[in-house]
Amino acid sequence: MTILGQAAELVVSADAELIGIVGLSLRVSLTATLIASLLAIPLGAALAIWQFPFRQILIVISTSLMALPPVVVGLIIYLLLSRVGPLGHYGILFTPTAMIIAQSVLIFPIVLALTREAILPLNRDYKNLLDAWDVSPVQRLKTLIWDARFAVVTGLLAGFGRALAEVGAVIIVGGNIAGFTRVMTTTIALETSKGNLQLALALGIILLSIAVLINAVIHWIGSFGSKYQVTR
Amino acid sequence: MSGLKLTNLSYSVDGTELLHDISFTQASVGISAILGPNGAGKSLLLSLIHGVIKPNMGRVTWDGILADKTKLSRGFVFQTPIVLRRSVRANLAYPLKINGQHSETAIKAMLELSHLTPLAKQPAASLSGGEAQRMAIARALITKPEVLLLDEPCSNLDPASTKLIEAMIGQFVAKGGSVFISTHDLAQAKRLADTVLFINAGQLLEHTAARDFFDGPETPQAQAYLNGDL
Numbered sequence A: 001m002t003i004l005g006q007a008a009e010l011v012v013s014a015d016a017e018l019i020g021i022v023g024l025s026l027r028v029s030l031t032a033t034l035i036a037s038l039l040a041i042p043l044g045a046a047l048a049i050w051q052f053p054f055r056q057i058l059i060v061i062s063t064s065l066m067a068l069p070p071v072v073v074g075l076i077i078y079l080l081l082s083r084v085g086p087l088g089h090y091g092i093l094f095t096p097t098a099m100i101i102a103q104s105v106l107i108f109p110i111v112l113a114l115t116r117e118a119i120l121p122l123n124r125d126y127k128n129l130l131d132a133w134d135v136s137p138v139q140r141l142k143t144l145i146w147d148a149r150f151a152v153v154t155g156l157l158a159g160f161g162r163a164l165a166e167v168g169a170v171i172i173v174g175g176n177i178a179g180f181t182r183v184m185t186t187t188i189a190l191e192t193s194k195g196n197l198q199l200a201l202a203l204g205i206i207l208l209s210i211a212v213l214i215n216a217v218i219h220w221i222g223s224f225g226s227k228y229q230v231t232r
Numbered sequence B: 001m002s003g004l005k006l007t008n009l010s011y012s013v014d015g016t017e018l019l020h021d022i023s024f025t026q027a028s029v030g031i032s033a034i035l036g037p038n039g040a041g042k043s044l045l046l047s048l049i050h051g052v053i054k055p056n057m058g059r060v061t062w063d064g065i066l067a068d069k070t071k072l073s074r075g076f077v078f079q080t081p082i083v084l085r086r087s088v089r090a091n092l093a094y095p096l097k098i099n100g101q102h103s104e105t106a107i108k109a110m111l112e113l114s115h116l117t118p119l120a121k122q123p124a125a126s127l128s129g130g131e132a133q134r135m136a137i138a139r140a141l142i143t144k145p146e147v148l149l150l151d152e153p154c155s156n157l158d159p160a161s162t163k164l165i166e167a168m169i170g171q172f173v174a175k176g177g178s179v180f181i182s183t184h185d186l187a188q189a190k191r192l193a194d195t196v197l198f199i200n201a202g203q204l205l206e207h208t209a210a211r212d213f214f215d216g217p218e219t220p221q222a223q224a225y226l227n228g229d230l
Helices: A003-012 A016-049 A055-066 A070-081 A096-132 A137-147 A149-165 A168-174 A184-194 A197-228 B042-050 B088-097 B104-113 B129-141 B159-174 B186-192 B210-215 B220-226
Strands: B004-013 B016-026 B031-035 B057-062 B074-077 B147-151 B178-182 B195-200 B203-209
Touching: A003 A197, A016 A055, A016 A096, A016 A137, A016 A149, A016 A184, A016 A197, A055 A096, A070 A096, A070 A168, A096 A137, A096 A149, A096 A168, A137 A149, A149 A184, A149 A197, A168 A184, A184 A197, B004 B042, B016 B042, B016 B057, B016 B195, B016 B203, B031 B042, B031 B186, B042 B074, B042 B147, B042 B178, B042 B195, B074 B129, B088 B104, B088 B129, B104 B129, B129 B147, B129 B159, B147 B159, B159 B178, B159 B186, B178 B186, B186 B210, B195 B210, B195 B220, B203 B210, B203 B220
Parallel strands: B031 B178, B031 B195, B074 B147, B147 B178
Antiparallel strands: B004 B016, B004 B057, B195 B203
């Protein structure tokens, strides 16, 4: 049987090790996406809506963070969480929690930037109407986030995709411990170096499938969301 | 009817005076048309009367209270209808929702008034220009304002759409509401208006009964405007 055939068999037979790795990957990345979104969506919307001190600086910083190499993020979080680091007493280095933190930091600027981009034009369109109704700041934030929901969800999916595909940071702060912090990407890197291509390829197939699925959903959301956009 | 009073109202942007020393009072129920050539300041005056914009100088009051403090008692409809990215129904429900209210009866009544009941569940973005403008008017009326301000509501609309919008305005006025409408459509102003405010280059040149204005305007600028020369 070819390597591809063996990999496919691992996927089809729902191999326990494989399922465990995929499950942990999804749990870590989904949690990171949720945490990053809870912070990035309101902040991205606020940056789009209001002028306030240090706004431009915040925009520059958040945009720069998008280009931050994952290994650098991993290193910084490693230093913070290591025994001698300021957060070392929490003892979360080499745990899924550390991986969630690293992925959250990586996703945050992406979700923030995409939210801001989505809400900027909407705020221009809605401003007069919301001003006329004296809409409160909180209500304005909620209204604009809701009405930009399709673009915001697309941003979330892009962030989730980035988290799931990330390897540099999670391998540093997670340690790639079998059955504990080993996720799809780190397993692929490790198993490939060991020559165990079946498992690496099986995970590659799953990762690729998830990427295709995410893009299909993004495409569908874009197409569905366009029905709500005024084009005239 | 709420009494409107403008006192020495001026408005400037970056040193350019767009409205200059406008003063008038108006206490009558009915429809006031704001007329004037492009760039005269009609939309700006309407926004100041509503209270959505505060004047640089002077005051706008309704029953003695500054306009921006009471703007929720007035509805504003913009020239290009602002369509929320929601269904038609959700657009109508929005003004109630932001005030913590919900009324199926009011939503149903506004859908019927605007002839949009069959389209209630459609994304509002799918509406035609006329339908979107009717939705915007219904959305402004759902909170039961005392005054409705309309900024060229029928520009670029076909006669049938204009007729439906005028019917909505007529029903509002019949129930005791008052309307300020800016328009370039002189025929529409003649059909609807009880009072005319004529402005040119940021100055209020005439404030008079509509019949008097159309029969014999007092200023050469207004005469030129009616003749199509301004």
